[in-house]
Every structure is written in structure tokens, then in C-alpha cells.
Amino acid sequence: MTADAVASAPLRASDLLALLARYSLGALFIYMGLSKALHSVEFLKLVRQYDVLHHPFGLNLVASALPWFEVFCGLLLVLGIAVRGTAVMLVTMLVPFTVLVLLRALDIYKAGGQPFCSIKFDCGCGAGEVLICRKLAENLLLAGLSVGLVFWRRNRLCLRYGLV
């Protein structure tokens, strides 16, 4: 079925689910991105805490560009432009970031001896301090929704579903 045919077909539950996924992911990424972009120095310090990037340029590049990149992806999803390509980018960001959060949580777990799920820290996600188990579950859900958007091919209320 072509994208045009999908758009003109009657509204189904899967269309609604795809719409909901697009809008919720888009709104969340816009919010999270803006909250980091408006507190760029704090975000820079949090990126440094991961101890992955050690060159000033690398640190600055990630801390300055990543928040606005998230806003960009969020806008594309809300407007319905290049939905599948954007969803692939979200997965590309979410998976390594989730691994980094998990590794840092494991470090804390080994050092502190407290129950894993009671570990709480500001992961630089834009929402302040979060409980690690909740954060991991959230990220898995977001990654799952993004993967869904890649495969679902639902173009309701999209300005331009595919660019290529």
C-alpha cells in the first residue's frame, strides 16, 4: 500500500497509536531538548560527569548541539516530516545514551552498595534527578515507540511523511 493510500484509508487503532507515539515522542524531545539548551552550562557539567569525552571541543560540541538536535527531531515528529528517518535518529541517540546511563548506575551500585533501583542521579536527560530503574524503563519505552514509528508506516496528519 502506498503512503497516499494509507493516508486516505479509514482511521484505525494503529493510526491512532502511531499518531500518539509521534506526538508524545515529539513533544517530549522538544521539552527535554529545550530544558537542556536553556541550561547549557549545567548540561555541559553533566556531560563531563560521564567521563567519556575529554577534549574540550568534543565536550562543548555534544553539550551545545545535542539539545537543539533533540528539539529538531521533536519538531519533525510533531509536524510529521521524515518520520521514519527521524525515528531512526531517535533510536541512534537513545540506545547509546541508555547504555551510558546503565554503566554509570552500575558504577554507583558497585561503589555504594545500595539497592540498584534506589539509585538516583541527574543523568542529563533534562528532567533533573531520576530513579535509575524508572529512567531505564522510560528509555526502553521511548526506543520501542521509535522503532514502532520506523515500521508502522502511518502518515496521518503528516506534512511530508517521507523525504526520499
Place this chain on the structure above:
Amino acid sequence: MRNARTVVLEALLVAFAGAVFALACNALSPRGLHLSRNYFPGGNRPAVSATNLISKPAGALPNQVLEATLRRLEQQGLQSIQSNDVVELFRDARHEQGLVVFLDARDDQHYQAGHIPGAWQFNHYRPEQFLPTILPVCLNAQKIVIYCNGGTCDDSEFAAIMLRDAGIPRENLFVYAAGITEWMTNGLPVETGARRSGQLLKSGP
């Protein structure tokens, strides 16, 4: 297969356009970062392991953290100063004459919420905003005490390095590593709002 290629190509287009958008927004934003600036002079690795500050409640930072900070200051060739000496300098007549200067290395929000009375704000992440005011003050001073929140906060250290690199003699610079947290815990006066606002709080443990 063709479908997968299309999606990957689209993702690459999104990545490229997003990178351009992100860099442009950062360049235009008044809160943007300078890509070439070293915001952490003296080391881009976190000075204190994240595990240390997370596993302890706020305000109850372990002595090991303070000791690690003091060792690091020594490695950087910076002098540290302890609470009693800070209080002595605060009460010194030279403080009123501008010969003893206190610098608060935190951001606006924290500074406005409470700083050592008479302290100048010096957020080293925004040097273009603060250095023109701070440099003449520091050049005129005999002793400069720099502090931030204390504990794992290393902004006072970076501010001191920046001032040293800007030409302030290192023997005049003192980092108060325990910071405003200890100052407040000791029940010493705290000024809110702008410098010399006259709004004093009596802090307590």
C-alpha cells in the same frame, strides 16, 4: 532492501539538517556555548567520581571529597583556605577597603539566593560578562577568596585558574573548598539578591 536504504538515507538527511540547525541555534542563543573554549581549565575529567556525590545526602559530603579537592588544588598550584581564616578575612578591615575580596563562582540563581556579604559574582562560564568588572577589582586586591557550593563543586577552582591565567598573582588567590555550604552551616551571615543589597539572612546549621 530498497525500503531500508530509503530509511537510512532519510536518517542521514535528518542528521545533517539537524546538525546544521543545532549549531546555528547554539550560535544564536545567548546561552550558547563556545565550541573552542576550555570551560574546565586544568582537566576535562570529572575531578570527583560521580559515585561519591550521589551516594551521600546533600550537605553531608564526606571528608574524603574535601580531601580530594584539597589535593587537587595543590596539584594545580592553588592555595586553599580553611573556614577560620576565611572568617578572619571576612572581618578584616581590608575587606571594606577592597583589599580583601570574596568571589562567588556560582551562577545567577545560586548567587541571588545567598552569597557571602559583599562577594562579587564571577561565573567563569561567562567570562565576557564578568571579567571586565572582576579583573580590576582583583588586580587591586591583596587577597582573593573564591568559593562555590563546596564539596564536589569545582567551579571555584576553575575560576581561580582563569584569574591566574588572566594575570592575577597566584599568591593572592585562595580557594575556599568547603564553600558556602560550610559558611551557612556555621551560621555566618548571608546576603541575598544583588551585591551590597543590604538583605542579610542569618544562616544556621
